[in-house]
Amino acid sequence: MTSERILLWEEDLGLYLFTECFPLPDLLLFLVISFGTNWVTLNLFNRLAQRIVQGDVPQALMNRKLISLDMGALIAGAKYRGEFEDRLKAVLKEVKDSEGQIILFIDEIHTVVGAGATNGAMDAGNLLKPMLGRGELRCIGATTLDEYRKYIEKDPALERRFQQVYVDQPSVEDTISILRGLRERYELHHGVRISDGALVEAAILSDRCISGRFLPDKAIDLVDEAAAKLKMEITSKPTVLDEINRSVLKLEMERLSLMNDTDKASKDRLNRLETELALLKEKQAQLTEQWEHEKSVMTRIQSIKEEIDRVNIEIQQAEREYDLNRAAELKYGSLNSLQRQLESAEKDLDEYMSSGKSMLREEVTGDDIAEIVSKWTGIPVSKLKQSEREKLLHLEEELHKRVVGQDPAVKAVAEAIQRSRAGLSDPHRPIASFMFMGPTGVGKTELAKALAAYLFNTEEALIRIDMSEYMEKHAVSRLIGAPPGYVGYEEGGQLTEKVRRRPYSVILFDEIEKAHSDVFNIFLQILDDGRITDSQGRKVSFINTVIIMTSNVGSQYILNTDDDTIPKELAYDTIKQRVMDAARSVFRPEFMNRVDESIVFRPLDRDQINTIVRLQLERVQSRLAERKIKIPVSDAAVQLLGSLGYDPNYGARPVKRVIQQNVENELAKGILRGEFKDEDTILIDTEVTAFSNGQLPQQKLVFKKLETDTDKPTAEDQETFSQVH
Numbered sequence: 001m002t003s004e005r006i007l008l009w010e011e012d013l014g015l016y017l018f019t020e021c022f023p024l025p026d027l028l029l030f031l032v033i034s035f036g037t038n039w040v041t042l043n044l045f046n047r048l049a050q051r052i053v054q055g056d057v058p059q060a061l062m063n064r065k066l067i068s069l070d071m072g073a074l075i076a077g078a079k080y081r082g083e084f085e086d087r088l089k090a091v092l093k094e095v096k097d098s099e100g101q102i103i104l105f106i107d108e109i110h111t112v113v114g115a116g117a118t119n120g121a122m123d124a125g126n127l128l129k130p131m132l133g134r135g136e137l138r139c140i141g142a143t144t145l146d147e148y149r150k151y152i153e154k155d156p157a158l159e160r161r162f163q164q165v166y167v168d169q170p171s172v173e174d175t176i177s178i179l180r181g182l183r184e185r186y187e188l189h190h191g192v193r194i195s196d197g198a199l200v201e202a203a204i205l206s207d208r209c210i211s212g213r214f215l216p217d218k219a220i221d222l223v224d225e226a227a228a229k230l231k232m233e234i235t236s237k238p239t240v241l242d243e244i245n246r247s248v249l250k251l252e253m254e255r256l257s258l259m260n261d262t263d264k265a266s267k268d269r270l271n272r273l274e275t276e277l278a279l280l281k282e283k284q285a286q287l288t289e290q291w292e293h294e295k296s297v298m299t300r301i302q303s304i305k306e307e308i309d310r311v312n313i314e315i316q317q318a319e320r321e322y323d324l325n326r327a328a329e330l331k332y333g334s335l336n337s338l339q340r341q342l343e344s345a346e347k348d349l350d351e352y353m354s355s356g357k358s359m360l361r362e363e364v365t366g367d368d369i370a371e372i373v374s375k376w377t378g379i380p381v382s383k384l385k386q387s388e389r390e391k392l393l394h395l396e397e398e399l400h401k402r403v404v405g406q407d408p409a410v411k412a413v414a415e416a417i418q419r420s421r422a423g424l425s426d427p428h429r430p431i432a433s434f435m436f437m438g439p440t441g442v443g444k445t446e447l448a449k450a451l452a453a454y455l456f457n458t459e460e461a462l463i464r465i466d467m468s469e470y471m472e473k474h475a476v477s478r479l480i481g482a483p484p485g486y487v488g489y490e491e492g493g494q495l496t497e498k499v500r501r502r503p504y505s506v507i508l509f510d511e512i513e514k515a516h517s518d519v520f521n522i523f524l525q526i527l528d529d530g531r532i533t534d535s536q537g538r539k540v541s542f543i544n545t546v547i548i549m550t551s552n553v554g555s556q557y558i559l560n561t562d563d564d565t566i567p568k569e570l571a572y573d574t575i576k577q578r579v580m581d582a583a584r585s586v587f588r589p590e591f592m593n594r595v596d597e598s599i600v601f602r603p604l605d606r607d608q609i610n611t612i613v614r615l616q617l618e619r620v621q622s623r624l625a626e627r628k629i630k631i632p633v634s635d636a637a638v639q640l641l642g643s644l645g646y647d648p649n650y651g652a653r654p655v656k657r658v659i660q661q662n663v664e665n666e667l668a669k670g671i672l673r674g675e676f677k678d679e680d681t682i683l684i685d686t687e688v689t690a691f692s693n694g695q696l697p698q699q700k701l702v703f704k705k706l707e708t709d710t711d712k713p714t715a716e717d718q719e720t721f722s723q724v725h
Contacts (some may be wrong), residue, residue: 045066045105045140045142048066049066052064052065052066053320054320061103063101064100064101064102064103064138065098065101065102065103066103066105066140067095067102067103067104067105068105068106068107069091069104069105069106071106071108071111071112071124072111074087074088074091074124084124085127088124088127089127092127092128092131092137095137095138096131096136096137100138102138103138103139103140104137104138104139104140105139105140105141105142106139106140106141106142107141107142108142108143108147109141109142109143109152110143110147110148110150110151110152112124112125112128113125113151113152113154113155113158125155125158128158129157129158129161132158132161132162133161139162141162145166169214169215169216170215170216171215172203172204172207172215174215174216175203175206175207175215175216175219176199176200176203178216178219178220179199179202179203179216179219179220179223180196180199182220182223183199183223186223186224186227187227187305188302188305188306188309189227190227190228190230190231191231191234191298191299191301191302192227192230192231192234192362192363192364193362193363193364194223194227194363194364195363195364195365195366197365197366198223198226198364198365198366198368198369199223200366201366201369201370202219202220202222202223202226202369203215203216203219205222205369205370205373206218206219206222206373207219208427208543209373209377209379209503209544210373210376210377211500211503211539211540211541212500212538222369222372222373223364223369225372226364226368226369226371226372227364229368229372230361230362230363230364230368233360233361234295234298234360234361234362235295237291238287238291238359238360240287240359241284241287241288241291241359244280244283244284244287245284247280248277248280248281248284251273251276251277251280252277254273255270255273255274255277258270258273287359290359291359291360294352294358294359294360295360297345297348297349297352298349298360298362300345301342301345301346301349304338304341304342304345305342307338308335308338308339308342311330311334311335311338312335314326314330315327315330315331315335318330349362377503377504377544378502378503378504379503379504379544380421380504392417392418392421393418395414395417395418395454396410396411396414398450398454399413399414399447399450399451399454401450401615402446402447402449402450402453402615403443403446403447403450404443404604404608404611404612404615404652405442405443405602405604405608406442406443406447406601406602408599409434409436409443409444409447409599409601410447412432412434412597412599413432413434413447413451413546416431416432416434416546416596417431417432417451417455417546419431419432420432427543428529428530428543429527429528429529429530429543430526430527430530430542430543430544430545430546430547431543431544431545431546432546432547432596432597433527433546433547433548433549433594433595433596433597434546434547434548434549434595434596434597434598434599435512435549435550435551435583435592435595435597435598435599436548436549436550436551436599436601437550437551437552437553437554437555437579437583437598437599437600437601438552438555438579438600438601438602438603439552439555439601439603439651440552440555440650440651440653441604441650441651441652441653441654442601442602442603442604442651442652443601443604443651443652444550444601445508445510445550447548448462448464448506448508448548448550449462451506451546451548452505452506455504455506456505461502461505461506462505462506462508463495463498463499463502463505463506463507463508464508464510465479465494465495465507465508465509465510466510466511467509467510467511467512467513467514467515467519468510468511468514468515470514470515470516470519471514471515471516472516473516473518475516475519476516476518476519476521476522477493477535478493478494479493479494479495479496479519479522480493480495480496480522480532480533480534480535481493481496481497481534481535481536482535483535484535489535489536492534492535492536493534493535495507496532496534496538496540497534499540499541499542499545500538500540503541503544503545504544504545505544505545505546506545506546506548507542507545507546507547507548508548508549508550509547509548509549509550510550511550511551511552512549512550512551513551513552513553513586513587517588520587520588520591523591523594524590524591524594526542526547527547527591527594527595528594530542530543531543549595551583551586553579553582553583553586553587554578554579554580554581554582554583554600555579557575557578557579557582572600572602575600576600579600580598580600583598603648603651604648604651604652606642606643606646609642609645609646609652609655610638610639610642612645612652612655613638613641613642613645613655613659614633614638616655616656616659617631617633617638617659617663620659620663620664620667624667627678627679628678628679629676629678629679629680629681629682630680630681630682631667631681631682631683631684632681632682632683632684633683633684633685634683634684634685634686636685636686636699637684637685637686637701640686640699640700640701641655641658641659641662641663641701642655644658644662645657645658645659662701663684663701666701666703667682667703670682670703675705676703676705680705680706681705681706682703682704682705682706683703683704683705683706684701684702684703685701685702685704686699686700686701686702687699687700687702
């Protein structure tokens with residue numbers, strides 16, 4: 001690993017090297033504590049080893065050896081009491097006998113606390129303390145902050161013998177510099193090129209979208225996986241060639257089966273098949289040759305890079321040994337020749353790629369990084385394709401297919417998703433937060449389900465929290481997890497765990513007014529900062545969630561609107577103001593102020609109920625699709641079902657019950673009696689029943705099985721009834 005490949009934190013470690021080694025030339029005791037990742041720590045010591053070899057260290061460190069101690073290897077196979085202690089003391093004796101020439105590096109130094117301890121025996125930490133105290137041991141340890149608190153701080157005698165050096169995770173800008181330093185290594189390992197845009201995307205997207213891990217580790221893993229994926233695509237057959245191979249195999253099998261047939265049709269088919277097979281094989285040979293050529297060029301480039309890397313290592317070794325003739329010969333002879341070969345090969349490959357004939361890609365781009373992030377987290381961060389753009393532009397229409405009416409609510413939700421996918425939403429808050437208010441059955445929960453189905457192709461992706469379960473003060477802990485010492489501490493919170501597992505989601509808090517007032521303290525942080533800390537100290541991000549809260553507060557004002565003399569819009573504005581006043585009297589101002597938009601749902605009228613009847617009948621039709629049974633429904637039947645299911649107090653919920661009782665039950669009985677069979681067409685219509693005892697005539701549903709084409713609806717009848725597809 002050359003010094004150009006790593007961005008260094010010499011401000012952290014180097015500062016202590018130069019200030020501590022002069023006043024105490026015989027003492028070197030550092031404990032490097034990193035915030036969650038040892039990547040930075042390990043590379044600090046790689047750099048320290050390089051500087052010792054290069055002589056770029058204080059005099060107290062000149063010609064020292066940096067040796068790593070593997071505690072696991074020491075413990076492995078120690079069967080008898082005292083065997084581990086003997087091994088460790090032998091190592092420490094060798095370090096002591098070196099008279100300060102050996103610096104011991106212990107990675108995961110917290111493992112020495114309790115290592116090898118049995119009843120009556122000492123652990124490794126107690127064996128180290130005397131030598132550390134007498135200054136006989138030069139030691140550098142590395143651990144994470146959590147493990148430092150858990151193990152090292154509990155042993156003050158061990159802690160005070162080390163100088164603590166805290167190493168924080170690098171910033172996004174520093175991570176980009178680290179990735180640029182590592183790019184050559186990963187290009188050489190995977191045999192692909194990595195664009196600078198991919199490195200920038202890896203640093204930015206990993207910081208924004210991947211929680212629970214630290215930079216630069218997670219950004220490096222993104223680049224590594226994207227490069228490995230591209231390498232696998234290069235070494236695998238291209239899709240177009242694989243499809244041709246399958247077609248050739250299929251035609252070969254068909255040709256073999258036709259060779260034994262003697263009839264004229266088979267011979268004609270065989271002649272056509274052989275012509276088609278010859279053309280396919282010719283194309284197959286061309287594509288195979290092209291693919292092999294591209295692979296060979298890429299393999300040649302990789303072999304040249306590997307040779308350049310080997311020559312660079314030899315040059316460094318010759319310079320360290322002061323063999324300047326050998327170093328000059330390699331640098332100005334072999335290295336120059338290899339670099340010219342590499343430039344020529346890369347130029348040929350670039351020209352071939354730009355010609356548009358290439359079957360392979362050999363460069364990792366930002367789109368590849370975004371694809372890996374989406375696979376890890378489910379967050380759609382890749383660039384919008386044309387098909388998805390069209391889909392997003394028509395999102396409002398898609399939601400209206402399931403949610404009848406409620407234009408303000410549907411429009412607000414659609415615009416929030418469009419802002420998010422266009423990259424214009426606030427990166428430090430949830431995608432959007434809504435308060436849906438209105439009576440039961442008007443579509444509040446259905447809109448949340450429709451949005452989840454649109455984003456994830458399934459309603460199961462909706463995270464639903466019924467706030468009626470959080471009416472007690474102590475129920476708050478169920479959302480973020482029980483505090484330490486209580487039952488369920490290790491399980492996590494019902495809300496935080498679901499969001500950690502699915503960071504891109506729709507969260508529905510149903511009937512939020514029923515929750516205890518302390519629950520709203522948690523919502524304040526989620527709505528404002530887009531994050532929350534669970535009971536185990538982990539920060540859970542909500543910046544990729546859509547938060548929907550429903551409430552029935554003020555429903556009485558919506559239902560008591562019988563004055564037909566007032567225009568609908570004016571009446572709605574009056575109702576909305578009353579409902580909002582009722583909400584402000586129930587919810588605290590700081591909570592209401594953090595919600596992006598509060599939407600009052602309108603009550604459903606008869607026309608909208610009829611539309612919902614048709615939507616519900618479409619679902620019945622979809623359940624009958626497997627049997628290929630069709631159920632055209634007349635407009636009169638829709639009107640009858642709508643009138644039976646219309647109840648302003650309950651919204652659309654009675655419609656499901658009416659269809660279940662009057663349609664599904666009758667169809668089920670007909671199927672069980674054998675009246676309705678697969679591929680039948682059953683017309684649902686109405687007829688008037690007259691009563692002889694003076695009662696008024698009534699309408700009822702009838703189910704007519706259409707036997708022949710003449711029984712099926714004619715063009716003139718299409719205005720009378722509608723076909724449910």
